[in-house]
Amino acid sequence: MAAPIRFGCRADLESLLATMTREPGQADPENALVPFGRLNRIHVARFVILDDPSLPDRLLLAESLPVHEPVRLAFIADFDGDEADFFDALAALAEAGLRRIFSFCIDFTPDADLVEWMRDHNLPTAANYINWRGRSTRQIGEEAALHRALRPARLLHDGLAPEALQRILLNIGGTVPLTPLRRSGLAEKLLDIGHFLLLPAIGLLLFPFVIVGAIPFVLVLRHRERTDPVLAPVPDRARNRMLSAQEDHDITNQYSAIGSLKPGRFRRWLTVVILWVINWGARHIYRKGRLARVNTIHFASWTFLDERRRVYFASNYDGSREAYNDDFINKVAFGLNLSFSNGLGYPRTDWLILGGARREQDFKRYLFHHQIPTQVWYKAFPGLSNYDMARNARIRAGIDHPPRGKALRRWLAEI
């Protein structure tokens, strides 16, 4: 959710948000305003002021776009369960703190109904990615506890024959409470299948139009790719320091970026279609641990702002920023180009998927130009990477269905 903040009170809001952190940008789970740590359905959450340092680009590259856009305060959470329940639980946990924070927003009045106000300012995401669909905080927590219980035993009995070690570990595993994994219900499955079929169905329906439109589309695209201006300024060192200070306190980092789309309907609607397809792919294809070949993203989302003139991108990823960028460029440059190349100033692409991010230096600078600090970022499982969570799930599977032979050795090696 996001709402514009009052003019001239940004510094005070930042000071207030800073009281919620232990280190720059890193939330204290027990902070006095919103003690995230007590709401155990949250995976990650953040408060971020969407102040766009790239807005002046419009003066240079896109005169048709307005010079000003509102500065918003956004609250983003990835959580288990129903949205309505979540707002209620959040308000029950931290009503006073949330009221203090949201009092900086233009239309928040002291007598406003908090839950209703939050719901009113809820923004739908254009695309949303979840590393492992259906893996709840309860599952992650229990499986991490299982690993913590098994590891000392594995160390203590290092050198024991695999079968003997397995017996010991199974005994210990039996004492760790593990809630049975939730299976999705019939209605949920049908809904999912229905959504899955949307893409092929729409594709089939629009096929004649696609055939007719292909050539003009390619002509317009190629023309724009050749003429769209690129803006990838040299990073400012002071700003880089400020952003770096928030990073690498944990294996997981947050990332926030905001920018304008290139002006005109062509780029706007291209973005709408592409993000829809990305959302579809994330929901139906990249469900278990990988977004194409990228394994490091916990959660990511793309959100349109200001009548689709701008996009805000938020992600939670493992590793350092440089490593994240390299991982992206080397493995999924095509995907980056698809999802970001409609952004104003993006490095030159060819045929929508080539070039672009492959122009490493320009691409990294473009990203930096659009990156903004996240004032408060919370992660429920400090120290756990995506690999750790997936590994812990495999360890648990080995308790439920004890492996033998080679599989047993592999299982032991993971503990």
Added chain:
Amino acid sequence: MSTAAPDDVQALVGRGFGSLDGARYVLLRVEDAAAARHCLRGLAVTSEAQARASRLTRVLQMAFTAAGLRALGLAVDAIPGFAPEFLDGLSGDPSRSRRLGDVENCAPSRWRWGGEAGEPHVLLILLAKQVEIDGYLAETLAALPGAACTVVQVNAGSGPVGREPFGFVDGVSQPDVDWDGTLKPGGAKDRLYREDIALGEFLLGHVNEYGFVADYPEAEGIGRNGTYLVYRQLEQDVVGFWRWTVLRAGEGGAMALAERMVGRRIDGDPLPALGSEGRNGFTFATDPDGLVCPIGSHIRRANPRSGDDPRGRRGFLGDLVSSLGLKGTAMHDAVASARFHRLLRRGRPYGTPPDTQALIAGEMPVEECGLHFICLNASLARQFEFVQGSWIASPYFGGLSGEQDPLLGNRCPANGGAPTDAFGYYDQHGTPRLVAGLPRFVTLVGGAYFFLPGLGGLARILRN
């Protein structure tokens, strides 16, 4: 096409001069810019062309920190193109130190040089035969009057070159620099690992592995054919290392455990089951789970020998399926492609390392020894800092958890408190083994980022 004129490149880029077993690393502070420029101009800096033409007996190389360039009167912060990491310095930003693992006992506040006392300004590397090196040093220092620059510290390298103090042959794997610019990076062939690496990864002003020339200080030729030199003085607890391996694996098993931690035999040969042709003719593609060479071993972290795609080349359709992530697993695709993260290593050991066999037998002589780790790269962020931060120091390398580099790790707990002092491997029976409680064997005691200019750039830096 991108070639470098060898007479414009300092010789260290091309070779390590292993036959010259004496080395002195002279750290200078500039006292008077004009006088320092004058006397530094008088030193004969060895070029790659000279090294190619004849067998040299004396080699001198010259590099500068950002503070040094400022002290010499060059406005580096205003000249576009210098790397921000270089301008900040190795110890200049706590966020950088945190990322590189230079914290607690390895923190800049504890360094002997390059830390809180500030960056040294100039680095002179002198190489000659051991018997001649002190004479060469004295001659060189005699040419540097104290009014021009003062000596902060002289670090000595010692032989034998190519064997680090724990006893292992070092520096075996080096990238093959594409001096002639024949390489065409990009495309399906790069899905496989290769040793030859674009010149622009090691020299500024040339095409890199992305196929582009990255920004560098172009004005007046300052940056062209230069490179960044990372110098880290690593103190090694040799006694502690062998005492610990003996404690864990007994006198009979200590060597085997140590070799698994390193990932090579002590004499530099690859672990036999990798089926290597020669010392470097292997990858880990046949050993994705680390049954032979542990995933977390030192050589696998320092160079995972990964191509762009762990599934290799599979034809157009197969490659497409791989690229879309429709085949393969996250666990086997956890390491970045190596070609973007290679380093030219030019380090040398120091101190007199005790005899390994004597150490295993329990004899404990104590003289400080370690490694003057020196490497060259064109992108500090993408090469040295990536390798050190994401591969060596990270407890999460390769999807692992709870382990850092078994030799170099600082053993600081991860966020959330989980220990990082374990090491997992498979024994000769194929049984997975896990040891924990690895002590810190290596401590960083000094370091700095330097710019090693080309000879044209050097002349520009030192001109009046």
